[in-house]
Amino acid sequence: MVTEQFYLILADALLVLHVLFVAFVVLGLVLILLGGALRWHWVRNVWFRRAHLVAIGVVVLQSWLGVICPLTTWEMALRRKAGAATYDGSFVQHWLHAILYYDAPEWVFIVVYSLFGALVLASWFLVRPR
Numbered sequence: 373m374v375t376e377q378f379y380l381i382l383a384d385a386l387l388v389l390h391v392l393f394v395a396f397v398v399l400g401l402v403l404i405l406l407g408g409a410l411r412w413h414w415v416r417n418v419w420f421r422r423a424h425l426v427a428i429g430v431v432v433l434q435s436w437l438g439v440i441c442p443l444t445t446w447e448m449a450l451r452r453k454a455g456a457a458t459y460d461g462s463f464v465q466h467w468l469h470a471i472l473y474y475d476a477p478e479w480v481f482i483v484v485y486s487l488f489g490a491l492v493l494a495s496w497f498l499v500r501p502r
Contacts, residue, residue, distance in 0.1 A: 435481055
């Protein structure tokens with residue numbers, strides 16, 4: 373029998389995965405631009421760059437289509453199964469939630485994601501992958 377605690381652990385694991393995804397997208401661009409300036413060869417790795425471009429591309433496409441991120445959907449479904457309606461959980465859980473989720477009109481996210489995606493695309497020309 374699966375317990376409520378198990379569902380909460382899975383939901384927290386998805387939240388951590390979501391934060392890591394966001395960190396990859398955001399810090400990836402910072403490292404690409406910094407690495408280009410400092411001549412770090414690894415930031416020109418085509419596989420890294422493709423993964424980074426696809427990651428932000430998925431986010432932008434979801435925002436344009438009005439699709440909620442599957443990681444968010446799955447996390448919330450697990451929290452509902454556990455009977456947890458809010459994020460009044462652990463310290464880590466509270467802060468990870470505060471980092472990821474903001475209250476703003478949907479158009480703000482579409483614009484921000486699109487502009488960030490455009491920056492990632494521009495980085496292909498500023499710091500060309502090999």
